[in-house]
Amino acid sequence: MQTITARTFDIGYMDTLAGGDSALHRLDARAKLLVTLLFIVSVVSFNRYEISRLMPFFLYPVFLIAAGELPAGYLLHKVLAVAPFAIFVGVFNPLLDRTVLFHVGPLAVSGGMASFLSIIIRFLLTVTGALCLVALTGVNGICAALESFGVPKVFAVQLLFLNRYITVLAGEAERMARARALRSFSSKEMPAAVFARLAGQLLLRAYSRAERIYNAMLCRGFDGRLPLPRQAVFCGKDAVFVAAWAVLFAIFRLVDIPQFFGIFLTGLFK
Numbered sequence: 001m002q003t004i005t006a007r008t009f010d011i012g013y014m015d016t017l018a019g020g021d022s023a024l025h026r027l028d029a030r031a032k033l034l035v036t037l038l039f040i041v042s043v044v045s046f047n048r049y050e051i052s053r054l055m056p057f058f059l060y061p062v063f064l065i066a067a068g069e070l071p072a073g074y075l076l077h078k079v080l081a082v083a084p085f086a087i088f089v090g091v092f093n094p095l096l097d098r099t100v101l102f103h104v105g106p107l108a109v110s111g112g113m114a115s116f117l118s119i120i121i122r123f124l125l126t127v128t129g130a131l132c133l134v135a136l137t138g139v140n141g142i143c144a145a146l147e148s149f150g151v152p153k154v155f156a157v158q159l160l161f162l163n164r165y166i167t168v169l170a171g172e173a174e175r176m177a178r179a180r181a182l183r184s185f186s187s188k189e190m191p192a193a194v195f196a197r198l199a200g201q202l203l204l205r206a207y208s209r210a211e212r213i214y215n216a217m218l219c220r221g222f223d224g225r226l227p228l229p230r231q232a233v234f235c236g237k238d239a240v241f242v243a244a245w246a247v248l249f250a251i252f253r254l255v256d257i258p259q260f261f262g263i264f265l266t267g268l269f270k
Contacts, residue, residue, distance in 0.1 A: 018138030024068040029141035031238035035245045036133045042249040043125045048115045052258040064132040086123035090116040139163040
């Protein structure tokens, strides 16, 4: 029960972070969304063996965390929670591609190992960038920005509903877990059969609750659209933010920064 309560609080914590008052929080949501999209496209555009050229892109999430005063430990915990999915995607690459690409001292690095490391680095970059966007903007702001970019309103409404009513589902699960704990004298973990029955009941209760919520919304004039927050005027500081990061991403993509610094430092110590 305590775990469910903690998870319920954790779901809304990102929106709590989005209520901050840093300079990044005050930027237009469209600027932050556009820069994040450019960041993700730039990261995923490299070939599957690139490792060193991805490193400069860590500057973006580090800047967002520092300038936005975001809790780095909390974001790292969220990233690590979904890291097994990325690991599972590339874990067999070292077994399938054993061609040696380069050597790091006496260690030979195969193509499969390089592609696996590249997948992990891209995952860390893209997921951290997306989490920082949510923590700095909030789901409501992101949906409003998507709608202003021409994304269908039905998609924005569904995204808002998902964010809002997942807490309702978690609340139903918390009440069911509390009721079971109060009626049970066993301190053991929940048996699989009991868990299956509770999951079925949770599905039925969630469906019934959703129907009541929908009827209540119809009574209040819901017509398939939700009032999204008005976007602030896209001003000069937003344009500078987008332009500066777009130029940096282009440099990171077109220029091998690690190689450049490696040659420069090698020349210094000759």
